[in-house]
Amino acid sequence: MVDFGGWDMPVQYPAGTIEEHLRTRTHAGLFDVSHMGEIDVRGSDAIAFVNRLTANDVTKLVDGQAQYSALTTPQGTVIDDLLVYRVAGDHLLLVVNAGTTDKDWEWIKSHHSGESVALRNASAEYCQIALQGPDAESILQPLTDVPLSEIKYYHFRPGTVDGVSGIVSRTGYTGEDGFEVYAPADRAEQLWNKMLDAGKTGTPTGVLPCGLAARNTLRLEAGMALYGHEIDETTTLLEANLGWICKLDKGDFIGREALAQQKEAGIKRKLVGFEVTERGIARDEQDVLVDDEKVGKVTSGSPAPFLKKNIGMAYVPVGYASVGQEIKIDVRGRLVGAQLVKTPFYKRTK
Template identity: 55%
Template sequence: MKKTPLNQVHRELGARMVDFGGWDMPVQYSGVIDEHLTTRSAAGLFDVSHMGEIEVRGEKALDFIQELTINDASKMVDGQVQYSAMCYPHGGVVDDVTLYRFGADRWLFCVNAANIDKDFDWMRQVFSQGDYAGVELVNRSDEFAQMALQGPKAEAILAKLTQTDLKSVAYYRFTEGDVAGVPTLISRTGYTGEDGFELYFAAEAAEPMWRAVMTAGEPEGLKPCGLGARDTLRLEMKYALYGHEINEEITPLEAGLGWITKLEKPSFVGREALLKQKEAGIPRRLVGIRMNQPGIPREGYEVFAGDELVGRVTSGNMSPSLKVGIALALVKPEFAAIDTQLSIAIRNRRVGCQVVRTPFVRKDQN
């Protein structure tokens, strides 16, 4: 099993460790609900060093990225971050990615941990099919550690450790500066729905960086958080998780990612299949579901309208913020309207639920 540079720190903190996509990762420290609510009210620190980083360099880098990804990277400026995805020719998703533009000839992809090798191979395959002379692809995943500092107190905590003007770093923008004396890519992004930063820096600096951030955050109530809270936080926001809401059999249009699918681009891998799907009518829709009766929906559970099987749960859990079962599910489009009454088969009984607006938790509710 692979380990992040913070593995020993997690063990010292008494984290419960699990195998996550071949990585030995902390699932929780004080407990998922406590970590979740702390991130919503104060701040949480997450080790996300298992994520992959792939650099694309060269004069034709943008041409390559435009063919590789479904969003429009030509609109980006230096210091901007973009959420995007790579698709197969049939329209299924290779991976969802975060793209960083340093300059017209230098870009960085952040990719999902379990997909690093697959993604890099896919990028090389797309590269080999076009004229991208001079473009270099470099898998830098082992060089980077990555931490996510998330929550309403995140900026106040990070400001203690850097001279960088954090207020000038807008949402989905990044800058480079020292944090606790370590050269760091400081990105105002996250996977929680809260304000916060994702920090990329040299792997060998991981332990001192973690300790510096935890010490700075102590007065603000900062807590270490595991993958359990990361999952419930993203679920409340309806953020897709690869292998659940998106995979090679689910298209971005089905998964509610039409907003990043720029079909007006002249060309990208998967465009024809996605255009066809849009014209024919998207066969299923990702919806948010809230339980009307006690019960926790889980991945794979069947969704019914009356006695008709209309879909399946892709992710589900008890919402720590709402104290009720919530789920994301792919359902037939005619059952995707808000307030549609459905039921989910939980342990051989049908439990009532309904389609609701997402995100489940809105910022003004916190």
């Protein structure tokens, strides 16, 4: 067990990270992600308020739809990345990272000025169980009254799972199809055990409980950012390849001006993906070199169990950010060759 944002969480279960990762890609993996924070926003100005604090366009959401977005600073850097769920026109649920929940909560409260909204940090009220992988729908369907095939990617429905009322969302952090179930915190164990049973855990193709290490390798293969690594208060959304969530034309929001200026002037550095081409594993924080000169840092580096390669992401100057660029990684004093590749590293076949 490790401390993760104040939560005791397993790095891996007995099957081990590689097996957990592979099973999620080929069948199904179960993740207890109850540590994630939930902030409830209600009131007639809920959409306008959240639209002013986040980069993506909340007005584009319909009831039952979710959106990947970010809370931004006036400089266009990232307070946190989050999912915005539109429960109703006057009710949004913001799902934020565990380690940043308190910071986000303070940030959101402090930027509330005049809008007619009621804010509640509901993090302790929810558990969140993520069932991910190609078998997720067939495992979950018998347990829920929600017709899962009708839920599109990044949509959700209220409903029951094993008789427990909650929200079933077709979202995830693995690059696979799958669901995230939000329910009352005291039902976490019941739902966890039920989904393991329904997924025939313990059999060679059954669902495996997965720890933090597999969650990280899965999201990395899928090219997804992790707060504190690829994005933080020093990186802008444009540098982090998250221009697609910057809706500069939607009206004013915190950071809009800075992002518009940066877009106009052009970014100086950029988040890229690389594959190690020599023997060695790149790790977080290691230096990236081009022609013996330090040009950047690895934000996440790890073996990729499904791709069977050693991969990573790094910030480099835009002049060195083209696919095919050769770089070196300083792996504890040894320079190891790597090459920039397209991200995501892994994309599931539909």
